[in-house]
Amino acid sequence: MTARVGVVTFPGSLDDKDAARAVRIAGAQPVPLWHDDADLKGVDAVVLPGGFSYGDYLRCGAIARFAPIMTELVPAARSGALPVLGICNGFQILCESHLLPGALTRNESLHFINREQRLRVESADTAWTNRYTAGEEIVVVLKSGEGRYTAAADTLDELERTGRVVVRYAGAAPNGSERGIAGIANEHGNVVGLMPHPEHAVEALTGPSEDGLGFFTSILAHLADGVPAGSSAR
Template structure:
């Protein structure tokens, strides 16, 4: 694991809370441990409060009715997030946040029911395939990390043309190692948009940021990466 020194200065990182969010507090803590300033955003907010980046956390937004993330994409805050993301604002969607990003068409593909039809919760090994995004630049290309995974609808799918394009353009951010936990096509655990500022990741880096509570501190790099990006931007 590459060392992740504390970012210089503070960056205001907004963490959205939807009805049913579970990991918003963990995401704010991860931002704080990385050296940033967490800013709580509410799903009905029509103002991003001048944040420098946004995290959409894990959970069950709006109870996962219809499809995971299908209702959250219409919340007032997502209108602002989508607009800002298209203008370059760094956005990270974790688990349910990844689902929301796909439903909002900020990322391609969709997340579907795990192929074994069971909820999975385990420490998961990942390989970082793209270390050039706003959220992964603190890792080395090909670096292996371990972070928790917990999902029932985490299977990433897309048509073959989209999958081929993601591969060719280097937009697969991370892949599962040690067995595919949910049937994701091509072992994909996370993807990015063309600009590299929007990243969706099914596993939970915010649960691996300190020795007391995580299996590792391997997840901290997602948060230090964006803070360093903000400092050098």
């Protein structure tokens, strides 16, 4: 049976259609979810896409955490039962919802960044990265003004110690993120947030590479429950 991956649209979402397209290219069925939906429609996994949910008023993601769709999403994700990928604004929403620790703040340069970005995969042991190999470098897209990841020193140490840093900027972090962190996971490995955009790198015609597709094929492998973590076949 084809996996059903929900893609949430908030007022101000920009990359929901791109995320749905990446899900479709990977071989799953994208299911549109509206921020005001009361339930998740029985989807197998969820993507929180990039954009400016609710206009980024207060703080990025601060209002989205209270959306009705989050009522079911948060406890299911926290329990480890529901895989969730938060991209850019989606990462901010995951942090505001306390599904992931830390916060995303203004870029160190105070300028919006829009560029191709090389990342190093640090963990292939999550629901969203098992089709990569630890240490592998990929090229995706980075486009954000508030993408600097920060957390208390003991939180950063814990993320490092438990292998929950998922991707890191290769070379200097362009936004000043602590320890070059570009993405992290929760303790179960089912929730992953990252600032760069893998959904913009799923076809050679429209992106800098096809390297981002591995995030979306990884969730299919995870749901099939038959592919070992760390497989590099994509």
